[in-house]
Amino acid sequence: MQVEALSSVTPFDISHLVRRFFGTLLATPLTPAEQRIVAVRLRPPERHLFWAQAPADQRHAFETMRRAAIHSDSWELLNAALLHDVGKAHSSLGAVGRSVATVLDAMGASLPAEMRAYRAHGELGAMVLEDAGASAIAMDFARRHPDPDPQSHDAAAWRILLDADDI
16 A cells, blocks of 8 residues: 555656755745845735745745746735745754655655644645735635645636746
């Protein structure tokens, strides 16, 4: 059964995970200019959630927003890009721990609490975004990415977010 679970992981998934692993390891903190962009874009409760993330997650979110901005200037869409992984702050796992959690979860293994929190980051993020009064697309993208459009949002906007998040 464990071999079957691992065989369901596609080469695309593996390449995405490898890119994210090295992206996390090599991430640089946001520059003061980038920090100002974030501060202007987000409302105070959203800013709090953004800054609670690890610096590597802040970098990933900023780059996701930057890539999305090439295709859209929608305030809500770009904020969704910035906020989509805020649920990861509920787990203090580093790149290795996150990778282990992903592989163990794919194998159907029972995960320790810290790893379960990481694997549930989408739902956790959506809950804290709701409490912060974030937009519907920010909550839904946090909860549902990288799944296809939930059909409750513009398909083109959702595709922009998915493409921007795929590093």
